[in-house]
Amino acid sequence: MLNPECMRIVIIGSGNIAHFFTPRLQENGHEIIQIFSPNPENAKLLAEANNIKHYTDDLGAITQDADAYILAVKDDALKALNEKLRFENKLVIHCAGAVALDIIADISRKTAVIWTLYSIRKNNLPASNHIPLIVEANSDEALQGAEILANAISDRVLTTSFEQRQLLHLNAVLVNNFTNHLLAIAEKLSGEHQLPFDILKPIIEQTFSQIQKVSPSESQTGPAIRKDEVTMQKHLALLREHEAWQQIYKDISTSIQQTIKK
Amino acid sequence: MLNPECMRIVIIGSGNIAHFFTPRLQENGHEIIQIFSPNPENAKLLAEANNIKHYTDDLGAITQDADAYILAVKDDALKALNEKLRFENKLVIHCAGAVALDIIADISRKTAVIWTLYSIRKNNLPASNHIPLIVEANSDEALQGAEILANAISDRVLTTSFEQRQLLHLNAVLVNNFTNHLLAIAEKLSGEHQLPFDILKPIIEQTFSQIQKVSPSESQTGPAIRKDEVTMQKHLALLREHEAWQQIYKDISTSIQQTIKK
Secondary structure, three states: OOOOOOOEEEEEOOOHHHHHHHHHHHHOOOEEEEEEOOOHHHHHHHHHHOOOOOEEOOHHHOOOOOOEEEEOOOHHHHHHHHHHOOOOOOEEEEOOOOOOHHHHOOOOOEEEEEEEOOOOOHHHOOOOOOOOEEEEEOOHHHHHHHHHHHHHHOOOEEEOOHHHHHHHHHHHHHHHHHHHHHHHHHHHHHHHOOOOHHHHHHHHHHHHHHOOOOOOOOOOOOHHHHOOHHHHHHHHHHOOOOHHHHHHHHHHHHHHHHHHHO | OOOOOOOEEEEEOOOHHHHHHHHHHHHOOOEEEEEEOOOHHHHHHHHHHOOOOOEEOOHHHOOOOOOEEEEOOOHHHHHHHHHHOOOOOOEEEEOOOOOOHHHHOOOOOEEEEEEEOOOOOHHHOOOOOOOOEEEEEOOHHHHHHHHHHHHHHOOOEEEOOHHHHHHHHHHHHHHHHHHHHHHHHHHHHHHHOOOOHHHHHHHHHHHHHHOOOOOOOOOOOOHHHHOOHHHHHHHHHHOOOOHHHHHHHHHHHHHHHHHHHO
């Protein structure tokens, strides 16, 4: 039987998520009984930083005596772990937003995902208790265990289906990776025209503080929604040496006009 | 001769920019001697809110006795003003980021632009003194006058060429209008999948606070830059009913891969 107040956990991995989860789980009453990392130095560093006695770089030396195993590894390492690890009917959790649960189906019959919908960097861990965690599990029992752990890490836990989780992952790409690329284009164009990128920072900040007050669908402005073809043609001319960026300009402008029309 | 400590100014327009510029110019020693708006009620409201005695809705009643005329009107109203207004050799300033200076060439021989690189809303005027203003002028004399006024409004004034100003306008579209559209897509997709848009707000905020510390070119993450084709195909499949959004996904992913390669 699980003790929801104190679960005994093995952390497999020593990267950003391992650094984030380990102290938070400890602070909330759970016991990290072992750290595994293929890099022995990293296993030791993470263990010692959190007063954890047992650590190893040997997959075969991972204890069977835990309630839960958190696989905090890169997406493409999960498949190899699935071939090598067996924890019978223990709760096994992976942390990869875009990866299906069944990638770890051979490790245990009780599997779940806890995915952090935020970019975690071990050298700058968030202080907030509201970092969103997305939970999915393959059974009610697995869900119960995963939710106990997720709630120990954050007070913003959302349980979803696999399709919903993939959609959230796509949305994270749109609002983080893609918006960042638009900023990077603006930065490069600024450099090409001897302009300081800094001068754009107030309007960048404004764009994203605006969503705290108004839905982005309702606050759309700009030449596309005004159907200001003259300005749009000028902008495309400025991008004449950047075909890929011209394409983005055209497609987002088209999408703004279509999306608002609906 | 201009008195740089106290210029006598007519504000033509009663919208967001007129509401922003009027009190700031007054607070910094300049005198607003008249307000014009085609809507008499709006002219009166702006004048009375700022203790300005003279206001009118009659273009013909605008005094010739000012040092500078600020045309704070919509882009497409400038052409009509150019046909109707004549202020000899007085400083005449328009405020439209994407519009060339010569659109007001018939009004005066001394013309300039003061463009606010920020979205100003009269009901929520910024308190900051760092709202970027972009200045351009058709002569040294016009530039001197425009810079006096711009510096009275903000301590973040940048003088540029027309090409640079257009580029900044394009950049503002990229970092404001286009990023906002990506957020709007994520919001709509969330709704379609019964997910709260709110759960994305921490990562949205993270994206844009990140640029205070790291150049966006250097902080690019996501499936495109990792060349994670499996995840990208899953995301495109999730967008199968939204052709325009699929196109944006493909183009930005391609551009991320090309831009970083360079």
